[in-house]
Amino acid sequence: MNLTLDIGNTSAKWATFEGRELTAHGHGMPADQLEKAEKVFACVSGDGTSLDSRIEVLTSSTPFPIHLNYKTPETLGADRVADACGAVSLHPGEPCLIIDAGTCITVDFVDATGTYHGGAIMPGLGMSLQALHTFTAKLPLLDIEHVDKAPVLGRTTEESILAGTLGATLLALAGFVALYKEKAPGLHVLLTGGDAGRLVSAGTNGWEHVPQLTLIGLNEIMIHNELTK
Secondary structure, X not given: OEEEEEEOOXXXXXXXXXXXXXXXXXXXXXXXXXXXXXXXXXXXOOOOOOOOOOOEEOOOOOOOOOEEOOOOHHHOOHHHHHHHHHHHHHOOOOOEEEEEEOOEEEEEEEOOOOEEEEEEEEEOHHHHHHHHHHOOOOOOOOOHXXXXXXXXXXXXXXXXXXXXXXXXXXXHHHHHHHHHHHHOOOOEEEEEOOOHHHHHHHOOOOOEEOOOHHHHHHHHHHHHHHHOO
């Protein structure tokens, strides 16, 4: 059994696999699964200083099943690489755009040859809401847990904040999707991350929601490394 861990800035997720079959998943650090796993692989974008010594961590020197066409691979987020590997495993030989909506929102492009080209990083929903409250005198802090609608026209201060955060985020992402579809016909758009469900609820025009995409990608990297030993 393989165990993969996605340790983010605000939470951790895990999944177990038998080969490529995802058998279980959850949140937090799974002590019971860690004891049973044959191999454990993690990507760390949050604090990984106290990780168990049995956990192998993805780095820029890890062999990947995709090619990186990125100027600074040593600065590339491990979750972005794992997402790309997961997308390619789900749609081999086809172009993919991956939107990972977490603390930050990343948009990443992989072409039909399995080459990762990079993309964009923008503030996540919670970060945007926090910034409006922190850097102004009177705007309230909205609870991200209750954000799932994006009015175009805000008729209250709270609605206006949602129009300018969730609504603007959706419009920006739709713009990225439109641009990449011009460059890559047949593009698959995959959506993952902790706030992906909120984007789906607000309206994402048929984007493929894959909650465990990062974990699937980590498992693909593990399989690739075993096959190429």
